[in-house]
Amino acid sequence: MSITPRARRATKTWSKSGQVRRKPSPYEITGSQFHYHFRREPAPFELSPDTPINEWYLKHREGSPLQIEDWETFRDPDKLNYRSYVSLQHQRETVMDGIVDEYERRDHDATLGADWAATLTVAFAPARFAIHALQMAALYLGQVGPSAFITNAAHFQAGDEMRRIQWLAYRCKSLSLAGTPELVSSTLARNTWENDERWQPARKLLEELLIAYDWGEAFAALNLTVKPVLDIVLNEELALVAEANGDGLLASMQREHAHDSERSQRWSKALVATAVAGADGNRDHLQKWVDQWSSAAYDAADGLRSLLADAPVAPQPALLGRSDIVGRHEAFLASCELGR
Amino acid sequence: MPKLNRSEWYDLTRDMNWTFRYVEEEQVFPEALSNGRGIPAEEWWRWDEPYKISYREYVHNQSEKDESAYSINAAIGRSNHFENLDAGWKSGIVAHYGAIAIPEYLASIGESRMGRFGRAAAWRNMATYGTLDEMRHGQIQTYFPHTLLDKEARMDWAHKAFHTNEWGAIAARSLFDDMFTANDAVSMALQLTFTFETGFTNLQFLGMAADAMKVGDVDFGALISSIQTDEARHAQQGEPTLRILLANGQKEEAQRLIDHMFWRAWHLFALLTGLSMDYYTPLEHRSHSFKEFMNEFIVKQFMEQFRDFGMDLPWYWEQFLEEMDWYHHALHLGVWFWRPTVWWNPDAGMSVEERDWLEEKYPGWNDTFGKWWDVITENVRSGNVDRTLPETFPMVCNMCHIPVCTPAGHVTGHFASPAPLLVDYEGRRYTFCSEPCKWVFESDPKRFAGHKSLIDRFLGGEVQPPTVEGALRYMGLSPAECGTDADDYAWAFPGGAAGEIRRAV
Ligand SMILES: [Fe+2]
Numbered sequence: 043m044s045i046t047p048r049a050r051r052a053t054k055t056w057s058k059s060g061q062v063r064r065k066p067s068p069y070e071i072t073g074s075q076f077h078y079h080f081r082r083e084p085a086p087f088e089l090s091p092d093t094p095i096n097e098w099y100l101k102h103r104e105g106s107p108l109q110i111e112d113w114e115t116f117r118d119p120d121k122l123n124y125r126s127y128v129s130l131q132h133q134r135e136t137v138m139d140g141i142v143d144e145y146e147r148r149d150h151d152a153t154l155g156a157d158w159a160a161t162l163t164v165a166f167a168p169a170r171f172a173i174h175a176l177q178m179a180a181l182y183l184g185q186v187g188p189s190a191f192i193t194n195a196a197h198f199q200a201g202d203e204m205r206r207i208q209w210l211a212y213r214c215k216s217l218s219l220a221g222t223p224e225l226v227s228s229t230l231a232r233n234t235w236e237n238d239e240r241w242q243p244a245r246k247l248l249e250e251l252l253i254a255y256d257w258g259e260a261f262a263a264l265n266l267t268v269k270p271v272l273d274i275v276l277n278e279e280l281a282l283v284a285e286a287n288g289d290g291l292l293a294s295m296q297r298e299h300a301h302d303s304e305r306s307q308r309w310s311k312a313l314v315a316t317a318v319a320g321a322d323g324n325r326d327h328l329q330k331w332v333d334q335w336s337s338a339a340y341d342a343a344d345g346l347r348s349l350l351a352d353a354p355v356a357p358q359p360a361l362l363g364r365s366d367i368v369g370r371h372e373a374f375l376a377s378c379e380l381g382r
Numbered sequence: 383m384p385k386l387n388r389s390e391w392y393d394l395t396r397d398m399n400w401t402f403r404y405v406e407e408e409q410v411f412p413e414a415l416s417n418g419r420g421i422p423a424e425e426w427w428r429w430d431e432p433y434k435i436s437y438r439e440y441v442h443n444q445s446e447k448d449e450s451a452y453s454i455n456a457a458i459g460r461s462n463h464f465e466n467l468d469a470g471w472k473s474g475i476v477a478h479y480g481a482i483a484i485p486e487y488l489a490s491i492g493e494s495r496m497g498r499f500g501r502a503a504a505w506r507n508m509a510t511y512g513t514l515d516e517m518r519h520g521q522i523q524t525y526f527p528h529t530l531l532d533k534e535a536r537m538d539w540a541h542k543a544f545h546t547n548e549w550g551a552i553a554a555r556s557l558f559d560d561m562f563t564a565n566d567a568v569s570m571a572l573q574l575t576f577t578f579e580t581g582f583t584n585l586q587f588l589g590m591a592a593d594a595m596k597v598g599d600v601d602f603g604a605l606i607s608s609i610q611t612d613e614a615r616h617a618q619q620g621e622p623t624l625r626i627l628l629a630n631g632q633k634e635e636a637q638r639l640i641d642h643m644f645w646r647a648w649h650l651f652a653l654l655t656g657l658s659m660d661y662y663t664p665l666e667h668r669s670h671s672f673k674e675f676m677n678e679f680i681v682k683q684f685m686e687q688f689r690d691f692g693m694d695l696p697w698y699w700e701q702f703l704e705e706m707d708w709y710h711h712a713l714h715l716g717v718w719f720w721r722p723t724v725w726w727n728p729d730a731g732m733s734v735e736e737r738d739w740l741e742e743k744y745p746g747w748n749d750t751f752g753k754w755w756d757v758i759t760e761n762v763r764s765g766n767v768d769r770t771l772p773e774t775f776p777m778v779c780n781m782c783h784i785p786v787c788t789p790a791g792h793v794t795g796h797f798a799s800p801a802p803l804l805v806d807y808e809g810r811r812y813t814f815c816s817e818p819c820k821w822v823f824e825s826d827p828k829r830f831a832g833h834k835s836l837i838d839r840f841l842g843g844e845v846q847p848p849t850v851e852g853a854l855r856y857m858g859l860s861p862a863e864c865g866t867d868a869d870d871y872a873w874a875f876p877g878g879a880a881g882e883i884r885r886a887v
C-alpha cells in the first residue's frame with residue numbers, strides 16, 4: 043500500500059527547486075535550494091533574531107554589497123558534489139601516489155644537496171602556515187556563501203589546501219631523513235614564519251585576510267586576489283626552482299597541486315560572471331575589493347620569490363619579476379572580465 | 383604506496399599555530415563565532431585528537447564508500463523493493479529524511495565554523511574533514527529520497543521540510559541551529575560532537591540500521607550505516623575541547639553546555655526515534671524497544687563518558703530516566719491525533735499484538751495510554767473518525783518547540799500538576815514543557831527570548847486565517863501532504879471489520 047496517492051503530474055525534482063524540464067543531475071539534486079536560511083525572515087536561524095550569530099549573518103552575508111536576486115543561479119563549472127569530489131581527488135591522489143613512488147624507488151632524495159634542503163627549510167616548510175590560512179579563509183567563505191553551490195565549492199577548496207599542506211609535510215619529512223632534520227623543526231618553521239622579513243608581507247596579508255568578514259570581500263580577496271597570486275609562486279615558481287635544483291619530485295607535486303588551483307579559478311570566474319550579470323554595481327564592488335587587496339598580495343609574492351631566489355641554482359628562464367606576477371594576475375582578472 | 387607512514391609526518395600539519403601580529407586575536411576569533419572563555423591561545427594549542435587520518439586515505443576510503451552505497455541504491459531502485467515495504471516503516475523513513483537530511487548538510491556549515499574558528503590547527507583540520515563528511519551526509523540523504531519521488535511524493539519533504547514552518551521542522555531547526563548552525567566553535571565542540579554525535583546519532587543511525595536490516599530495507603540500512611562510519615572521526619572533536627576547558631577552570635561552563643544540549647537532543651529524538659522504533663516499525667522486526675536502545679546507546683554511554691571526564695550527570699538525570707517510560711508515548715498519541723500537521727503518515731501501531739508488546743516493554747502502558755487509545759479505537763470503529771481529529775492546537779514549548787505533554791506526565795504519576803511551566807521575562811510570557819527546558823531558557827534568555835513559537839505566531843495574528851486550515855497552510859502542508867493514518871485504520875478492526883477490539887482492563 044503506498045502512503046499517498048501519486049501526484050497527478052510526475053514529480054521530476056524537489057518542489058522547492060521550481061519547474062524543470064528534465065530530470066536534474068545529481069549535482070543539482072544535492073545542492074539546489076539547500077540554503078533555505080539565506081534571506082529568511084525574521085532571521086536566518088531559529089533563535090532570537092538579534093542573537094549575535096544571526097546578526098553576524100545578516101550583516102556579513104545578507105548585508106554584503108555583493109548581492110543578486112537569486113544566487114541559486116550560480117553553478118560550479120566542474121559540477122562537483124561530495125561524491126564526484128572524492129572520486130576526482132581519489133584519482134588525483136592515485137596520480138600523486140604514483141609520482142612519489144617513482145621518485146622513492148630511485149632513491150631520489152640521496153641525489154639532492156644540503157644547500158637545496160636549506161633553501162626549503164626557509165622557503166618551503168613555513169609555507170604551511172600560509173596555506174593553512176588559505177584553508178581557514180576558504181572555510182569562512184563556505185559558511186557565509188549565499189547558496190550551497192558556492193558553499194560546497196569553497197569547502198572543497200579548503201580540502202584542497204589541506205591536501206597541499208599534507209604533501210608539504212610529507213616532502214619535508216622525507217627529505218629530512220636524507221640528513222636535514224631542520225626541515226621538520228616546527229619551532230624553526232614557526233620562527234621563520236613569524237620573524238623572517240621575507241615572510242612578513244605574506245603573514246600580514248593572510249592575517250588580514252582572516253578578518254575580511256563581508257562575504258563578497260572574503261570571496262574577492264581570497265579567490266580573486268590572494269590565492270591566485272600566491273599560488274603562482276607556491277605552485278609554479280616553486281616547481282621551476284625545484285626542477286633547476288634537481289628536485290623533480292617537488293616540482294611534480296607542486297604541478298599536481300596546480301590542478302586544484304585551476305579548479306578554484308574556474309569556479310571563481312563563474313561566480314564573478316553570475317554576480318556581474320545579476321546586478322549593475324557588482325563589477326565595481328568586486329573591482330574595488332580586488333584593488334584593495336592586490337598590492338599587498340604582490341608584496342607577499344615578492345617576499346616569497348626573494349626566498350626562492352636564494353636557491354643554489356637559479357632556474358632558466360628566470361623567476362618572474364613583480365611585473366610578470368602583476369601581468370599574470372591581470373590576465374586572470376581579464377578572463378573574469380574584471381581589471382582595467 | 384609512498385614509503386612514509388602518516389604518523390611520521392602528520393604532526394607537521396598540526397604544528398601550524400602562531401601568534402597574530404598584524405591583527406588582534408579577538409578579531410580572528412570573535413566571541414560570537416568562537417567563545418574561548420578567556421582561555422589563552424597557547425592553552426588551546428595543546429588540543430590533541432586521538433584519531434588521525436590523512437587526506438589521501440580520506441579520499442581513497444570515502445570514494446569507495448560512496449561508490450558502494452550509491453550502487454546499492456541504484457540496484458534497489460530498479461526493483462519494487464520500496465513498494466513492498468510496510469507502510470509504517472515507510473512513515474518512519476519519511477520522517478527521518480525530513481528531520482535529518484538538511485540538518486546533516488547544516489552540520490557541514492557547523493563543521494566549517496569549527497574549521498575556521500576552532501582555536502588550534504589540529505582541531506581545524508579535523509573539522510575540515512567534518513565539513514566534508516557532513517556534506518556527504520546531507521547530499522546522500524537527499525539523493526536517496528529523490529530517487530523515490532515517483533514512488534512516494536512525501537519524499538519531497540527530505541528537501542522541503544526546512545523551508546517550511548511545519549511544527550516538527552521548527553522544533554528540529556530550533557535544536558540544530560542552537561547546536562551547530564548558529565553556534566560558536568567552542569560550544570559546538572561540546573554540544574554537537576561530545577553530547578550529540580557520540581550518543582544520539584548512534585541511537586538513530588545504528589538503532590534504525592538494525593531495524594532496517596530486519597525489515598529488509600537494505601537501501602536505508604546500508605545508507606545510514608555507511609553514514610555512521612564517518613561519525614567516529616569527526617565526533618572526537620569534543621573530547622580534546624572538553625579537556626582544555628576542564629584544565630582551565632571551566633568545568634561549570636562545560637557542564638552547563640552539555641546539560642543544555644543533552645536535554646534538547648533527548649526531546650527531539652524521543653519524537654523522531656521513539657515513535658519510529660516503538661510504533662512505526664512492524665512488530666515482528668523490532669530488534670529492541672526505544673527504551674532498550676536508549677539504555678544501551680545513551681544511558682550507559684553517557685554515564686561512562688561523564689565518569690571518565692569527572693563530569694556530573696545532568697542535574698535532571700532522574701527526570702530524564704523517568705521520561706523514558708512515558709514521554710514518547712505521549713508524543714505518539716499527540717502526533718497521531720494531530721496527524722494532519724505532520725508530513726508523514728503516523729502509524730497508530732495499535733494491533734492487539736502491538737499493545738501486548740507495549741505492555742511488556744513498558745509495564746503499566748495499558749492502564750494509561752492504552753485507555754486513551756481505547757477511546758480513539760472506539761471512535762474509529764463506530765465510524766466517528768472526525769472525533770479523532772483536531773479542531774484546535776496544543777501549546778508548544780518555547781524551548782523544544784514540541785507540544786506540551788505535561789497532562790500525560792501528570793496522569794502517569796510523574797508530575798504533581800498537569801499545568802505547563804510559565805516564565806515571565808521582559809514583559810513576555812513563555813511556556814515550557816519541563817523544568818530542564820525552562821532551565822535552558824533561563825540560563826541564557828537572550829539567545830531564545832526574541833524567538834516566537836508557532837503558537838506565539840498563531841496567537842499574534844501571523845497565521846491567517848487563524849483556523850486549522852490556515853495553520854496547515856502556514857506550515858506548508860497542502861491537503862494532499864497532510865498526514866493520515868498509515869494503515870487506513872486497519873488496526874482498529876482485528877481479523878477484519880467484525881473482529882473484537884481488545885479493551886484494557
Ligand atoms: Fe552526519
Ligand SMILES: [Fe+2]
Binds near residue numbers: 489516
Ligand atoms: Fe556528524
Ligand SMILES: [Zn+2]
Binds near residue numbers: 779784814815816819
Ligand atoms: Zn520543552
